[in-house]
Amino acid sequence: MLRGLDISDMLIIDRLELGFQPGLNVLTGETGAGKSILLDSLGFVLGWRGRADLVRQGAAQGEVTAWFDLPPDHPARAVLAEAGLPAEDELILRRINTSDGRKTAWVNDRRVSGEVLRALSETLVELHGQHDDRGLLNPRGHRAILDEYAGNEPRLSGTRKAWSALNAARKAVEAAAAEREAILAEEEFLRHAVAELDKLDPQEGEEAALDTRRRLMQGAEKIRSDVTNAYEIMGQGGAETALGDALRWLDGVADKAEGALEAPMAALNRALVELDEAMSGVADAIDAMSFNPLELEETEERLFAIRGLARKHDVAPDDLAGFASALRAKLDALDAGEAAQAALEQAVRAAETDYDAAADALTKARRKAASRLDKAVAAELAPLKMERAVFATEITDEAAGPEGRDAVSFTVATNPGAPAGPLGKIASGGELSRFLLALKVCLTEGQPGLTLIFDEIDRGVGGATADAVGRRLQALANGGQVLVVTHSPQVAALGAHHWRVEKAVKAGMTTSTVVPLAAPERIDEVARMLAGDTITDAARAAAQALLGAGQPAAAR
Numbered sequence: 001m002l003r004g005l006d007i008s009d010m011l012i013i014d015r016l017e018l019g020f021q022p023g024l025n026v027l028t029g030e031t032g033a034g035k036s037i038l039l040d041s042l043g044f045v046l047g048w049r050g051r052a053d054l055v056r057q058g059a060a061q062g063e064v065t066a067w068f069d070l071p072p073d074h075p076a077r078a079v080l081a082e083a084g085l086p087a088e089d090e091l092i093l094r095r096i097n098t099s100d101g102r103k104t105a106w107v108n109d110r111r112v113s114g115e116v117l118r119a120l121s122e123t124l125v126e127l128h129g130q131h132d133d134r135g136l137l138n139p140r141g142h143r144a145i146l147d148e149y150a151g152n153e154p155r156l157s158g159t160r161k162a163w164s165a166l167n168a169a170r171k172a173v174e175a176a177a178a179e180r181e182a183i184l185a186e187e188e189f190l191r192h193a194v195a196e197l198d199k200l201d202p203q204e205g206e207e208a209a210l211d212t213r214r215r216l217m218q219g220a221e222k223i224r225s226d227v228t229n230a231y232e233i234m235g236q237g238g239a240e241t242a243l244g245d246a247l248r249w250l251d252g253v254a255d256k257a258e259g260a261l262e263a264p265m266a267a268l269n270r271a272l273v274e275l276d277e278a279m280s281g282v283a284d285a286i287d288a289m290s291f292n293p294l295e296l297e298e299t300e301e302r303l304f305a306i307r308g309l310a311r312k313h314d315v316a317p318d319d320l321a322g323f324a325s326a327l328r329a330k331l332d333a334l335d336a337g338e339a340a341q342a343a344l345e346q347a348v349r350a351a352e353t354d355y356d357a358a359a360d361a362l363t364k365a366r367r368k369a370a371s372r373l374d375k376a377v378a379a380e381l382a383p384l385k386m387e388r389a390v391f392a393t394e395i396t397d398e399a400a401g402p403e404g405r406d407a408v409s410f411t412v413a414t415n416p417g418a419p420a421g422p423l424g425k426i427a428s429g430g431e432l433s434r435f436l437l438a439l440k441v442c443l444t445e446g447q448p449g450l451t452l453i454f455d456e457i458d459r460g461v462g463g464a465t466a467d468a469v470g471r472r473l474q475a476l477a478n479g480g481q482v483l484v485v486t487h488s489p490q491v492a493a494l495g496a497h498h499w500r501v502e503k504a505v506k507a508g509m510t511t512s513t514v515v516p517l518a519a520p521e522r523i524d525e526v527a528r529m530l531a532g533d534t535i536t537d538a539a540r541a542a543a544q545a546l547l548g549a550g551q552p553a554a555a556r
Contacts, residue, residue, distance in 0.1 A: 001020075001022060001068060001069045001449060001451055001480075001481045002020050002066065002067075002068055002124070002125065002451045002481060002483070003019065003020060003067050003068060003069055003090075004017065004018060004019045004020065004065075004066065004067050005017070005018045005020070005038070005041070005042060005045075005064070005065070005066050006018075006063075006064065006065040006066075007038075007041045007062075007063075007064050008062060008063045008064075009055060009056040009059035009061065009062040009063065010037065010040075010041050010044070010054050010055065010056060010062040010063075010064060010097075011034075011037045011040070011041075011053075011054060011056060011062075011512075012034055012037065012056065012503070012510050012511055012512045013034065013037060013041070013056065013511065013512050013513075014056070014511050016512075016513060016514055018038075018499070018514055020481070020483065020497070021481075021496065021497045022477075022479075022480070022481050022496075023477045023478070023481065023482070023496035023497065024473055024474050024476075024477035024482050024484065024494060024495045024496050024497070025477075025481070025482065025483045025484070025495060025496070025497045025498075025499070026483075026484050026486055026491065026492045026494075026495030026497070026498050026499070027483065027484070027485050027486070027499045027500075027501055027514070028485075028486060028487070028492050028498070028499075028500055028501070028525055028529060029500050029501030029502060029503075030503075031487075032503065033501040033502055033503045033512060034501050034502075034503055034512030035485045035501045036455075036485075037512055038485075038501065038514065039127065039453070039455060039485065040054065041054070041064045042064070042066060042125070042453075043127070044064050044095060044097065045064040045065065045066045045093050045094070045095045045105075045117070046066070046093065046117055046118070046120070046121035046124070046125060047095070047105065047114045047115070047116075047117025047118040047120075047121055048118065048121065054097050055097055055098070055099045059099065060098065060099055061096050061097060061098045061099060062096070062097045063094070063095070063096045063097075064094070064095055065092065065093065065094045066092075066093045067090055067091065067092045067093070068090070068091045068093075068124055068451075069089065069090065069091075069449075070087065070088065070089055070090065070091045070449070071089075071449055074123065074449040075123040075449070076091060076120050076123040076124055076449070079116070079119045079120050079123060080107070080120070083107075083112065083116050083119075085107055085108060085110050085112070085116075086108055086110070088108060091107070091108065091120075091124075092106075092107070092108055092109070093105070093106070093107055093117065093120070094106045095117070105117050107120070123449070123450070124449070124450070124451060125450070125451045125452075125453060126440070126444055126450055126451070126452050126453065127453045127455065128436065128440050128452070128453070128454055128455070128457065136410070136423065136436055136439060136440075137423055139408075139409045139410070139422060142393075142408040142409055142410050143366075143403065143406065143407070143408035145408075145443065146366055146369055146370060146373065146393060146408050147366070147403075148443070149369055149372075149373055149442070149443055150365055150366060150368070150369030152362065152365055152366070152369070155358070155361055155362045155365055156362065156403060156404075158358045158361075159355070159358040159359055159362050159402065159403060159404050160402045160403065161358075162351070162354045162355040162357075162358040162359075163355055163400075163401065163402040164402070165351045165354065165355075166348070166351040166352060166354070166355045168351075169344070169347045169348040169350075169351040170348055170351075172344050172347070173341070173344045173345055173347075173348055176340060176341055176344050177341065179333070180333070180334065180341065183330050183331075183333065183334045184334065187331075187334060190327055190330055190331050190334075191331065193313070193327055194324065194327050194328050194331060196309070197309070197320065197323070197324035197327070198324065200305060200306065200309060200320075202306050202309070202317065202320040202321055202324075203321060204318050204321055205318060206306065206317075207303065207306050207307065207310075207317035207318065208318075210299055210302060210303040210306070211303060213299055214296065214299045214300055214303060216288070216289075217295065217296045217299065218296070220288075220289035223289070224286065224289045224290075227282060227285055227286055227289065228286060230282060231279060231282045231283060231286060234275060234278065234279050234282070235279060239275060240272070240275060240276075240279070243268060243271060243272055243275065244272070246268060247265060247268045247269070247272070250264065250265050250268070251265065306320065355400070358404075359400065359404045359405050362403075362404040362406070363395070363404060363405065363406050366395055366404075366406055366408065367395055370393035370395055370408075373393055373442060374391055374392055374393055376442040376445075377391040377435075377438050377439055377442055378390075378391060380437075380438035380439075380441050380442060380472070381434065381435070381438050383468055383471070383472055384434040384437065384438060384465070384468050384469060384472060385434070385464065385465050385468050386414075386431065386434050386435075386438075388415060388416055389412060389413065389414050389415070389431070389435070390412065390413040390416075390420065391410070391411075391412050391435065391438070391439070392410075392411050392412070392413075392420060393408065393409075393410055393411075394408070394409045394410075394411050395407070395408055396409075409422065410422075410423045410439070411423065411426075412426050412431075412435055413426070414426060414431055423435060423436075432460070433457050433458055433459060433460055433461055433469065434461070434465070434468075434469060436457065437454070437457050437469060437472060437473070438472075440452070440454075441472070441476055450480070451480075451481045451482075451483065452476065452477075452480070452481070452482045452483070453482075453483045453484075453485075454473065454482065454483070454484045454485070454486075455485045456485055456486060456487065457469070457473075457484070457486075458470070458484075458486055458487075458488040458490075458491050459487070461488070462488065462490075463490070466488045466489075466490040466491060467490040467494075469488070469490075469491060470488065470490050470491035470492075470493070470494040471494060473491065473494065474494045474495075474496075477496070487529065488529070489526045489529035489530045489543065489546060490546065492525070492526055492529060493526055493543070493546035493547045493549070497516070498516070498517040498522050498525065499514050499515065499516050499517065500514070500515050500517055500521070500525050501513075501514050502514075502515060519547075522543075522547060523540055523543045523544050523547060524540070524543075525543075526543035526546055526547060527539035527540045527542070527543040529543075530542055530543060530546075
């Protein structure tokens with residue numbers, strides 16, 4: 001419930017603080033006095049998109065604060081929890097608009113975005129008037145309104161998921177068919193390339209290994225004879241024989257040399273060991289340099305074949321194996337294509353079945369809700385002096401989509417036998433006001449803690465009809481809160497709380513203010529609404545009678 005509104009430097013409002021009450025709150029005033037500014041300011045703090053030039057001329061910034069009572073079960077608490085904001089018994093919204101257009105908002109002193117404000121506003125305030133900001137006159141929004149009335153969100157979610165799955169299945173079929181067509185176009189190339197690659201069977205790292213082996217064999221031809229000569233010089237008949245002979249000669253006379261030959265003999269033994277290791281290494285090198293004369297030719301042929309195939313397919317030699325696997329996978333897909341395509345098409349049929357079931361359930365729920373809504377609106381029209389009018393929710397088939405296969409339109413017939421047509425085209429101004437009021441009452445039923453605001457919903461009606469509209473608003477406000485901007489004295493007289501919006505010019509500056517009216521002032525205001533600028537005694541008497549008839553017996 002809206003408890004207060006504090007406005008500073010917005011349009012022609014300098015500073016204004018209002019406190020609202022439960023029940024029916026009425027705001028009256030002459031045309032142009034600033035009633036719409038109050039609604040613009042409230043819409044601003046609630047994050048609604050509206051006019052941009054809200055800051056009062058000459059001011060650096062405009063500011064609006066609104067505070068609401070928040071019972072424990074109020075749906076705004078869920079929005080606060082999702083946004084990570086604290087929930088208290090009082091909810092305070094504050095928003096600033098600078099003269100250069102920058103906007104900043106807070107909820108309970110926590111900085112928030114406009115999206116959070118708008119999400120909260122949907123649980124706090126419902127604004128409506130003849131200009132229909134919520135889309136009641138726009139058939140494009142009627143399906144969403146009916147779904148909200150029906151509580152269809154779980155069914156909508158299921159239908160959207162089924163539609164998404166169906167689209168994904170259809171796209172998979174199309175993609176597979178396109179891929180198959182593309183593979184068929186290059187089938188001859190694929191089969192030839194795969195056969196060629198399979199025959200060569202290149203391995204990762206093979207090109208580098210072949211190149212190393214080729215260079216080794218090419219170099220071995222040049223140095224093998226020198227290495228062999230060196231080995232022979234070190235072996236029998238060479239260094240090894242000479243060192244052995246020297247060691248034997250020394251060993252034969254060592255006992256007579258008084259130890260002088262022990263160190264030289266030890267060195268010779270070490271030299272023989274080192275020579276043996278050297279000969280072993282040279283022998284290994286000779287073995288490594290030994291190759292079949294045809295091996296070099298075979299190595300070069302395979303190396304050149306790998307490099308040639310890599311250039312042909314514009315890939316690195318090491319990537320040939322992976323490239324072959326990719327081509328082979330295409331051929332496998334082509335060979336298995338018919339079975340895979342059949343499986344995908346079966347998935348489409350299954351998805352179509354799921355979607356049909358979800359869409360049918362949604363249609364059934366919509367038709368049931370439409371019947372309930374039509375009956376509820378009919379019950380509301382009778383007290384509004386339109387008991388002969390007919391309201392009907394028409395549901396027709398349309399192309400399937402994520403929200404089902406139904407087109408929804410609210411139609412009316414104002415008199416028996418008259419043709420039914422769109423709500424905004426058939427009804428006159430006064431009739432439209434009453435249709436919208438009846439529909440609004442039905443759509444907002446069961447929304448606890450919601451403040452309903454009606455902006456000149458009674459325009460175009462007068463006399464007994466205006467009284468009927470006012471009494472329906474009065475009944476709607478019982479146990480809740482309704483704010484009505486009105487030019488109708490019959491509606492104004494039924495309010496539990498009454499404010500008059502006034503405009504004044506001081507020092508060349510126009511300002512708007514709102515004055516709460518006590519009983520005597522209410523008589524004058526209702527008399528002005530009845531008689532115009534000149535308030536007569538007869539107008540006061542009529543106003544007093546209206547006010548007396550409009551209040552409950554306990555309040556008279």
